[in-house]
Amino acid sequence: MSDRRRQISLTRQLRLVLPLVMLWMVGGAALAVAGLQTAIPREELFLDTTAISGLPWYAGVLSNVGILAWTVAAVAALGGGWVSFQTLRPSAGRFLTAGGLVASILLLDDLLRLHSSVIPKVLGVPKAIAMLLVVAPAILWFLGFIDEVLRTRWLVLLAALGAFFGSVAADQLLPSGPNTLLIEDGAKLLGVLAWSLYFVLTTRDIATSTIRAATTVDPVTRFATETTGEAQRVSRAEAVR
Numbered sequence: 273m274s275d276r277r278r279q280i281s282l283t284r285q286l287r288l289v290l291p292l293v294m295l296w297m298v299g300g301a302a303l304a305v306a307g308l309q310t311a312i313p314r315e316e317l318f319l320d321t322t323a324i325s326g327l328p329w330y331a332g333v334l335s336n337v338g339i340l341a342w343t344v345a346a347v348a349a350l351g352g353g354w355v356s357f358q359t360l361r362p363s364a365g366r367f368l369t370a371g372g373l374v375a376s377i378l379l380l381d382d383l384l385r386l387h388s389s390v391i392p393k394v395l396g397v398p399k400a401i402a403m404l405l406v407v408a409p410a411i412l413w414f415l416g417f418i419d420e421v422l423r424t425r426w427l428v429l430l431a432a433l434g435a436f437f438g439s440v441a442a443d444q445l446l447p448s449g450p451n452t453l454l455i456e457d458g459a460k461l462l463g464v465l466a467w468s469l470y471f472v473l474t475t476r477d478i479a480t481s482t483i484r485a486a487t488t489v490d491p492v493t494r495f496a497t498e499t500t501g502e503a504q505r506v507s508r509a510e511a512v513r
Contacts (some may be wrong), residue, residue: 335382338461340377346372349467354476359482367420368478371471374413382405382464403440424477428470435463448502 288504306317315324322331328347349372356365381387391402414421414433421429446452 301478310466334461338464339379340459341464342375342382345464345468345471346375346379348372348475349375349471352471352478355475355479355482359486361478361482363420364478367417368471368475370413370417374410375467375471377406377409378467415497424474425470428466428473432463432466432470435459439463 306314308385321327322329332431349368351372353365353367353369353372356362382392387402387406388399391397391405392399394404397405435458439456441455442452442459446455
């Protein structure tokens with residue numbers, strides 16, 4: 273199969289760069305706000321936490337791995353949703369897009385400590401209520417798309433949910449200490465890795481299915497095409513005679 277891509281003209285390149293301009297406008301506005309405000313030192317907004325606190329480079333590295341895994345899950349799911357809609361798989365598209373949004377919420381929660389710090393301080397609610405607000409979209413997604421879940425590698429998703437449950441149980445039931453931290457945060461990290469793997473595999477499976485469907489010619493269609501082509505060749509031969 274030949275490569276159908278062509279060089280893009282400069283005029284069209286300038287039109288295609290519009291998303292970058294819009295993104296830079298948003299980024300520029302954020303930088304302007306960060307530069308004009310005086311409530312928060314700029315170092316705290318721009319520098320890495322370890323650079324500010326003087327902690328070694330490996331401080332929080334496992335937490336950062338979890339952040340990366342959440343990000344992979346969100347990107348894979350949202351990308352898979354787009355592919356599904358483009359290939360006329362709307363149910364799979366809704367399932368993956370909603371899953372990507374849920375993963376994005378969980379990513380922001382882990383990155384900004386929403387349930388443990390931001391929401392309790394802003395709304396004045398207990399940590400348990402804040403946690404419920406964060407995980408509620410995931411519960412609704414799972415229950416609302418249970419039929420789609422059962423068509424995927426649901427054991428991987430079940431492993432992720434089980435690890436999350438174990439992390440919450442360790443936080444609530446075990447006494448504070450280094451071993452409890454290892455169990456609680458270790459189970460959470462394993463859950464995040466399983467969650468990320470689930471969406472990567474699900475997106476791959478659905479994309480593979482759609483690609484195969486797009487590149488496989490139906491036998492009836494192939495027969496009709498070949499028959500029509502043969503009839504046209506016969507007609508041209510008779511016209512020549």
